[in-house]
Amino acid sequence: MTRRHEQIAEALRTAIGDGRHPVGSALPSEAELAAAHGVSRGTVRQAVSALEAEGMVGSRQGARRVVLSTAPSQSFAELRSFAQWARGGGHTPGGLVLESAPGRADGEEAALLQLPPGGEVLRVLRLRTLDGEPALLERTVYAGWIATSVAELPDDCESVTQELYERTGLVFAHGEHHIDAVAAGTEDSRRLGVRRGSPLLRVRRTTTTPEGRPVETSDDRYRPGSVVFTVRNSTRTNPLVRSALA
Amino acid sequence: MTRRHEQIAEALRTAIGDGRHPVGSALPSEAELAAAHGVSRGTVRQAVSALEAEGMVGSRQGARRVVLSTAPSQSFAELRSFAQWARGGGHTPGGLVLESAPGRADGEEAALLQLPPGGEVLRVLRLRTLDGEPALLERTVYAGWIATSVAELPDDCESVTQELYERTGLVFAHGEHHIDAVAAGTEDSRRLGVRRGSPLLRVRRTTTTPEGRPVETSDDRYRPGSVVFTVRNSTRTNPLVRSALA
């Protein structure tokens, strides 16, 4: 990484992580950091604002920045790719395609994927495991233009994200996630090994390319006790919205 | 608002919202926006990076920014305060304290609130309603130093956040939220009017002041079908983490 602001951010993350800046303590001033790293104040501000977006430090005009958390940094890749996330946490991911069939988009799917009504899609039902235990059931709908490549993947493909990137150069860059809780249906309970009606964490998501072109939309159901989602936010960074249903 | 970059961001949000920049279209270049608003490029970049953090636009080096979504902006205040959030969406919030009792922090609570083991806390059980319907059950633990002020609030206080601000000047600035799904227990089901064992969305959160001092930690359980959480993210902005349980 040759970018100075990213180097400085990484140095600060390390210093916070190993206790040189404990939670509750004040960070050096921007001027001090600029002098220490031999850069301008603007570059230092780029670095600390990254930490602020990650929720690791807080700031108030007139006072020094405060360390809020020592937690490691997050990554979109980890959120998007089950396999990358699992390996990053020291777990072993697994995947198995249970069903895969071409079809036509219904009204909602067409809107989410920005396809014409009745456009071609590929529906895939995939079971994901964590250390050998069923963790979530994915019902994914892929837009027609990527369907052929997805259909060619092996059934036990561990990381769809990585395979698609290597085969087609496709990059996932943006995502929208809706989180709620539902009761396990018949298929959910059979596939995940839980009782019918037991609580599942549902995440409905749509992912797009860097250009904003939708690639897939999915309904993921997590077995309780296997996974927790965490959001860290501040007055300045507002990643999460709570929405009421109609 | 006298800040130029915030004015420009708001103008862009409006333009995107009313269709002058449809989803998928390109935004004007930074140079054009700077000229149009009579500011430097740096100020324009502050404005568009706010939209990027909100997930409304995407960007790639060398190409113009792309509109990803027309959704309105989000706010930490809305996430933190049930009442503010509800009113913003045109709903009527209600609140009722069911139980309130002083106590001593157990190990986990002491750690979350940065109190000594056995430190004084105030435990409050509160039912929140949306348009008259039970929406969530809050089990909140307040740090001792704010407990007196909380205990003085009326039982049917609509917005705890706002009342505490007006009475003590306390501001909530940072939060960490852990989201999963659980089955309704006996008390949950009675208070929320759902069957025992039915799925609830659980959010465990800790909130701190701008200085990073923890104020409260809470276990909130949402009735299914009443509320959805939404996260929008990008390669660049990483608000959400998925964590496996031990």
Added chain:
DNA sequence: AAGTGGTCTAGACCACTAC
């Protein structure tokens, strides 16, 4: 080749905090 966003500099002034 021209345009665009990403990075970086070296200043300036202001609002707010801490003492």
Added chain:
DNA sequence: TAGTGGTCTAGACCACTTC
């Protein structure tokens, strides 16, 4: 009152996309 972060300017060069 001195220090600090928030805002803003007016440049510069580079990597990348688009044509």
